[in-house]
Amino acid sequence: MRCNSKISYVLFLVGLMLLPQYTMAQDEKVSLILGSSDIGMNQMYTITIQVENGRLKGYSDFPEIEGFVMRGTSSSSSTNIVNGQISSTQKLTQNYAPMREGTYRLSSFEMTVNNQKISSPGATIKVGPAKQQSRQRGFDPFGDPFGRDPFDDFFGRNNSQPQEFVDVKEDAFFALSTSKEEVYVGEGFNLSLAFYVAANNRAPMDFYQLPEQVAEMTKKIKPANCWEENFNIDRVQGIPVTINGKTYTQYKLYQATYFPLNTGEIDFPSLELKMIKYKVAKQQSFFGRNRKEDFKSFRSRSKKVKVKELPDHPLKDKVAVGRYRLTDKLSLKELDAGKSFEYAFTVSGRGNIAAIDQPIQADNKDIEFYPPNIRQNINRNNNRVTGSKTFTFYGIPREPGEYNLGDFFQWIYFDPDKEVYDTLRPKETIKVTGKSQQFLTIESNQLGSFYDKINLESNDLKPLQSPNYWRWIGNTLILLLMGTMAFFLIRKP
Structure with a gap:
């Protein structure tokens, strides 16, 4: 009986290899299968790519799941014969191990499998305490009633010796x-x-x-x-x-x-x-x-x-270090005195962009500059940090003339490749026309109620000294008061 059983298995396998020559393949179907949404800490959540009546030729990345880490993939394949036609199924499963208990959301996602776009609505995954896992085998239509795999005998796995594993040297x-x-x-x-x-x-x-x-x-x-x-x-x-x-x-x-x-x-x-x-x-x-x-x-x-340490320099403790360049831009290159303009001073290059300080400003009375607005961009790619930092100043010229902004701003840095200090200066110029604004500030101020009464007073000249008769009247009253007091003091018994 055992010999006949083995011969039957051999004939069955040979039939599997020969039948495709006489049956027609069915249309390929690709799908995504999500695993159980209620698992324990000792279980894996799975996402499976299933290809029916075809072969898995390529696929895009599996999605990340918050609260889980990827734990490798597993694959399986099966072949069925129904009414003389063969259907095959190939599966590739990505395993996800939970990091802690809780409820997590797998957002909807899309994967490309065999050049087809497949969508999944996602799922809500509940991770609970570790669960006791059963080791019972499932029903096998080709097995025996005692739960043994009939192929074990054929492939020599039902012997009494345990499977031996060896360590392969890694490179x-x-x-x-x-x-x-x-x-x-x-x-x-x-x-x-x-x-x-x-x-x-x-x-x-x-x-x-x-x-x-x-x-x-x-x-x-x-x-x-x-x-x-x-x-x-x-x-x-x-x-x-x-x-x-x-x-x-x-x-x-x-x-x-x-x-x-x-x-x-x-x-x-x-x-x-x-x-x-x-x-x-x-x-x-x-x-x-x-x-x-x-x-x-x-x-x-x-x-x-x-x-x-950086080489000696008066500003060596303050300068940025890297490779930089300057680009600057004026909103207006010609304007009247008293009108405002915008000036953008941008330092870009390779280095610590966050540490770039604003340019040094020279003291001047010709153009008034206000503290700048600052915007920075940092890029981290190709094994280096690059970016830019822009200082946007608002200025108001007070005197007409032509001004080189290089006389107002400068930015000093150290180039580690050349091992030298360098200075970036603007090359933009601005032309100011119109009248000087030096005295307009006083005219525009409110001088108070005392000055408001000037227009109401007479323009006639008056002597600074008061008339003498007021002085005589005052002195006479003082003498009468003193004489009265002396009279009463003398008559006092």
């Missing part, structure tokens, strides 16, 4: 790298953490709790005496790179540009990245378990960056 490394080993104060250098996998690597691996590990590593390496511009990597993607003539896939985990604020030495310690590494079954089977999850830790080398 990969974890690195902390910096773009420079020595910089000036204020000069930026790029730092990155990346995992590299060689093109000929045969050891299967996957990331383990990556957000938590990266957060812990950045706490250890972030220097306290530096301004940080974080590149905010939110999706880890493989990029082919060549190192010493060998091809690797680079998975960049963290990247930032640091701008030191003082001299000294910046120490970056050795870091550890824990990865999931799978052991491979010594005897591969068609339906059985072919790999076993294990862990492997990779360590980066420590790094040092020396920060040196």
Whole structure:
């Protein structure tokens, strides 16, 4: 009976290979299947690409889910024969591991599968405590009533010896790298953490709790005496790179540009990245378990960056460091004295854009400038920080004449590539016509009620001294008062 059973299985498999020659393929159908929306902390949420009557040839990125981390993919395929026609199904499943309990929302999303756009309405996912998982096997129409897989005997898996797994040597490394080993104060250098996998690597691996590990590593390496511009990597993607003539896939985990604020030495310690590494079954089977999850830790080398002092200069503690250029713009190039104009002074280039200070203004009485409005743009790409900062001044000329704005503004910086200080000066000129505005300020002020009465008074000249008869009357009254007091004092007994 066992022999007949095995012969039947062989004939069945041969029939599967021969039937496509005599049946016509059905139309391809592509769909997205969302997993259970009520899972435990020890379970995975899944999004599955299903291709019916076709082969999965290509697909776009799976969506990110807040509160979850991607945990690799799994695939499966099946073939059915109904009334002499073959239908096939191929599935690719992306697994998501929950980070904590709670309710999360998977927003509606769209994926491109085999050059077709497939939409999903999303779902609300509830993550509860860990659930006890049953290990009972499902019903198998080709199995026996005791829950055994009839193919186990055919492929030699129902023996008493357990499956043996072996560790395959990996060809990969974890690195902390910096773009420079020595910089000036204020000069930026790029730092990155990346995992590299060689093109000929045969050891299967996957990331383990990556957000938590990266957060812990950045706490250890972030220097306290530096301004940080974080590149905010939110999706880890493989990029082919060549190192010493060998091809690797680079998975960049963290990247930032640091701008030191003082001299000294910046120490970056050795870091550890824990990865999931799978052991491979010594005897591969068609339906059985072919790999076993294990862990492997990779360590980066420590790094040092020396920060040196800027050359002597009266403003060396205040100037920006980088490569910059100036563009400026006037709203009006000709106007009358007393009229306002707008002047934009824009510094752009590579460096710490946030630290750019406004230009130095020369003292003058010819044009009055008001404090500027400030706008800045910062770009973080191609392993460097670039951008611009615009200072918009409003000015009012007081005297007619032709003025070169280079006499009013200047901006000094240090170029670390050339190792020299440089000065940016405007080249715009403005022509002012009309009358001087020097005395108009007094005329426009309100002088008070005392001056308002001037027009009501007579223009006749009057002597400054008062008439003498008022003085005689006053003196006479004083003498009479004194005589009366003396009379009463003499007659007092």
